[in-house]
Amino acid sequence: MSTEQETNNNNNNTNKTVKFTLIFIKNSEKILLGLKKRGFGAGKWNGFGGKVEKNESILDGAIRELKEESNLTVTRSDMKYLGYVRYDLTESLQTDIVYVFIATKFSGNLAETEEMSPKWFKIDEIPYDKMWVDSKDWLPIVLRNRGLLAKYVLSGERDIQKKSVEDIDVPELV
Numbered sequence: 001m002s003t004e005q006e007t008n009n010n011n012n013n014t015n016k017t018v019k020f021t022l023i024f025i026k027n028s029e030k031i032l033l034g035l036k037k038r039g040f041g042a043g044k045w046n047g048f049g050g051k052v053e054k055n056e057s058i059l060d061g062a063i064r065e066l067k068e069e070s071n072l073t074v075t076r077s078d079m080k081y082l083g084y085v086r087y088d089l090t091e092s093l094q095t096d097i098v099y100v101f102i103a104t105k106f107s108g109n110l111a112e113t114e115e116m117s118p119k120w121f122k123i124d125e126i127p128y129d130k131m132w133v134d135s136k137d138w139l140p141i142v143l144r145n146r147g148l149l150a151k152y153v154l155s156g157e158r159d160i161q162k163k164s165v166e167d168i169d170v171p172e173l174v
């Protein structure tokens with residue numbers, strides 16, 4: 001669990017940008033999801049991830065959060081970056097950017113942690129109705145190993161005001 005959150009000024013100098021990571025561990029038939037036990041997104045199934053800390057790279061943050069939340073380790077070279085999902089939150093004027101990774105190799109013993117209860121799901125049994133409402137738009141792109149560029153404008157309790165979801169060539173992690 002990170003405590004620090006990185007803040008950047010956006011163009012208008014009032015918004016705050018928060019960087020998150022999200023990794024989906026996958027084999028040919030199944031995907032590993034975790035049921036979030038507390039905090040932001042509690043009660044929802046999701047990949048593993050969290051806020052990128054100050055002075056930490058996005059890649060290192062993704063590896064650290066996976067270990068903290070599932071006890072699994074993925075090497076830097078086995079982490080594949082696929083793109084990001086950007087959420088512009090109209091009420092808080094905050095922008096959340098979720099950097100999405102996929103990995104098919106890992107080591108360590110999968111464990112339930114304070115934050116997540118893990119479970120493997122068959123690809124055709126992914127519980128989209130118990131995930132964030134937008135996951136069904138873009139997780140299929142991730143599952144095809146394609147690059148992802150998605151943007152949402154959300155209001156209130158994350159109601160979608162506007163969205164744009166693109167399947168792109170796999171980008172570089174900047």
Ligand SMILES: CNc1ncnc2c1ncn2[C@@H]1O[C@H](COP(=O)(O)OP(=O)(O)OP(=O)(O)O)[C@@H](O)[C@H]1O
Nearest residue numbers: 001002003020021022039040048049050051098132
């Ligand atoms: C709205 N649509 C969304 N759809 C899918 N996933 C979303 C998401 N918005 C945020 N996420 C992910 O949810 C986790 C929150 O992490 P979160 O628990 O807040 O971070 P961290 O572990 O650093 O928390 P503490 O501040 O220590 O509690 C993190 O994986 C982040 O990528």
